[in-house]
Amino acid sequence: MAKVAVIYHSGFGHTKRQAEAVARGAEEVSDIEVVIYSVAEAGEDIDVFDDADAIIFGCPTYMGNVSADMKKFQEIAASKWFSMGWKDKIAGAFTNSSSFSGDKMNTLSSIMINAMQHGMIYVGTAMFPAPNETDALENLEGPSSNALNRVGSSMGPAASSFQVNPPQAPGAGDIATAEAYGQRVANITLQFKRGRG
Numbered sequence: 001m002a003k004v005a006v007i008y009h010s011g012f013g014h015t016k017r018q019a020e021a022v023a024r025g026a027e028e029v030s031d032i033e034v035v036i037y038s039v040a041e042a043g044e045d046i047d048v049f050d051d052a053d054a055i056i057f058g059c060p061t062y063m064g065n066v067s068a069d070m071k072k073f074q075e076i077a078a079s080k081w082f083s084m085g086w087k088d089k090i091a092g093a094f095t096n097s098s099s100f101s102g103d104k105m106n107t108l109s110s111i112m113i114n115a116m117q118h119g120m121i122y123v124g125t126a127m128f129p130a131p132n133e134t135d136a137l138e139n140l141e142g143p144s145s146n147a148l149n150r151v152g153s154s155m156g157p158a159a160s161s162f163q164v165n166p167p168q169a170p171g172a173g174d175i176a177t178a179e180a181y182g183q184r185v186a187n188i189t190l191q192f193k194r195g196r197g
Contacts, residue, residue, distance in 0.1 A: 001031050002189045004090075005049050006182075008058040009039040009069040013166040014096045015060045018159055018178045022056055022094060025182025032186045039073035046077055054090035054189040055120070056182065057111050061095050064103035066110050074114050087119030090189045094178055096159040096170055100151055108155040121192070123185050124154045127177070145171030148180065157181045 004026045010016035019036060026034045035052070039059070042049070049055060059070035066074070080086050093111035095104050112122050129152030130136050130143035137143070143150035150173050151158050157178045161169035170178075 001033060002053040002186070002193050003033045003035065003051060004054045004056065004182075004186050004189060005052040006034065006036040006056045006058070007039060007042045007049075007073065008036070009060070009067050009073070011060050011062070011067060011069075014159065014161045014170055015058055015094075017166055017170060017175065018094050018096055018157060019058050021175045021178035022058065022092075022157070022182035022185075025179035025184075026056075026186040028179075028183055029186035029190065031190060034186075039069050043073050043076045046079060049080075050085060052089060053193055054092070054185055055086065055115075056092040056094070056185055057115070058094040059107065059111075061097040061102045061104045061107040064106050066107050070111075077118075081118055084119050089118075089120050090123060090185060090192060091115035091118075091120035092123045092156055092181065092185045094157040094159070094181065096161055096174075098160075098162055100160050102160075104151070104158040105153070105155065108153070108158065112155060123188050125149060125156060125177070125181055126154075126184060127180065128152075132173075143173070145173055147173040148177050150174070150177075
């Protein structure tokens with residue numbers, strides 16, 4: 001059995017929907033226990049993650065970077081850095097913004113760098129852009145909101161919600177991408193814990 005924790009901040013509910021999808025995907029994997037916390041809950045008892053084998057972080061992209069709430073959590077979690085308490089845990093990240101870009105890659109990079117500073121082992125999407133809508137890559141309109149990984153992110157799921165409120169946003173493809181990512185991180189966590197043997 002391996003434990004996957006999902007820690008997220010969501011300002012308007014979009015990133016919460018992603019977090020729930022990541023958790024659902026991880027739960028689909030046998031021998032995985034999933035816990036999900038908002039950053040506020042996680043910051044109250046940082047020691048609860050000591051027994052997690054993987055931690056997947058998510059937050060909206062605000063002004064091209066992590067949200068202030070995620071940054072606050074990262075600073076609380078710095079207490080684990082001094083003892084390398086999260087060293088060799090599997091890590092991942094996801095984000096949402098109100099446009100196709102929104103400089104989401106900067107948010108994912110920031111979370112990835114933070115994980116690296118903790119000595120964690122970061123997992124990307126390993127997913128081609130719009131693998132379920134390959135013809136869409138041959139026109140200017142591009143992939144639909146049903147496309148998996150429609151923005152072509154390798155670092156982690158990067159949803160685009162525009163000005164559409166949940167539950168209509170993020171779109172079905174972004175939610176499915178988050179589920180697939182949760183499943184991938186869970187499988188890699190088990191593989192790492194058990195060995196490839």
